[in-house]
Amino acid sequence: MDWEKISSEAKIELLQVTDLLSLEKWRISYLGRKSALALFLRQLKDLPLEEKKIQGPLSNKVRQSWEKMYQEKNDDLKNNQIVSDSWDHTVPVKSALNGHLHPLTLMAEKVVSVFEKMGFEIVEGPEVEDDYHNFEALNVPANHPARDMWDTFWIKSDEKEKNLLLRTHTSPDQIRYMETHQPPFRILVPGRAYRHEATDATHEMQFYQIEGLVVSEDITLANFKNIIEESVRHIFKKDFKIIFRPDYFPFVSPGVEVDISCFKCRGKGCRLCSNTGWIEVMGAGMVHEKVLTNVGYEKGRYQGFAFGLGLERYAMIQYGIDEIRLFESADLRFLKQF
Ligand SMILES: [Zn+2]
Known part of the structure; x- marks a missing residue:
């Protein structure tokens, strides 16, 4: 064998x-x-x-x-x-937790997509700004009483002449864009802004603004009204009551405030709307001539409008949220609803 x-x-x-x-x-x-x-x-x-x-x-x-x-x-x-x-194939598997987008991101994407369809170009700018772009070029000279409208976080810096700060609005990006572009144009600038102020149900120290700017030879306030009404209709898919009332911002003339009827009390008056029945969602107006000449445009040739809308306010209206501080709370009970 x-x-x-x-x-x-x-x-x-x-x-x-x-x-x-x-x-x-x-x-x-x-x-x-x-x-x-x-x-x-x-x-x-x-x-x-x-x-x-x-x-x-x-x-x-x-x-x-x-x-x-x-x-x-x-x-x-x-x-x-x-x-x-010992391996039981029939035991149900615990499903994995999926991540999801923050409500402010969802809202920003919505707003951006509606304005993009209206021909707006999306532009971004720095959060750390200098005094010139944040204030001076926007017709808010040093020591002007209007500076009190923006409680500012100043940044300690060696370059003292630059006077760095955390931008108090997205408006400096109007200046940055116009310094390098000639009209006609329409731009949208989504971004974060900071204000050194007490917080409450509708105010935060850091918040998101979406800035819009449209400039050409013949843009009027009627165009602004039309664009805002159209955008609100497309963003919220509801017929909200909108009012435009006179307001003052140094970089526009005339200036307007845009209010949307309070979603919580439906106009009757509540804590959220300070019993007015209206919630302010943006400041806007026709770009001040001084701003246009500050960036070097020929005097009297162009005109346009600018607006800065509060993204948190928009998200509050969209989702029925009555407390702005929830957005930055990192509270999962809140965030998991989106
Ligand atoms: Zn209300």
């Missing part, structure tokens, strides 16, 4: 065994009563003495090694079986 050849076949077959049933088949064919080895061992006694002395120990060695292989494989499979038996 060529035990070496049979042994290597047995090893290869055993490697392919993956369950106890096929292991039993392997055992029967190599170690069973009718196996070649068993037949050989049974005939051993009939061999001549000399050959018996050689074949006896050899075939016994083969049997021992096969039995050992069998035992090891058997242990192996049984251990694995314990693991797979």
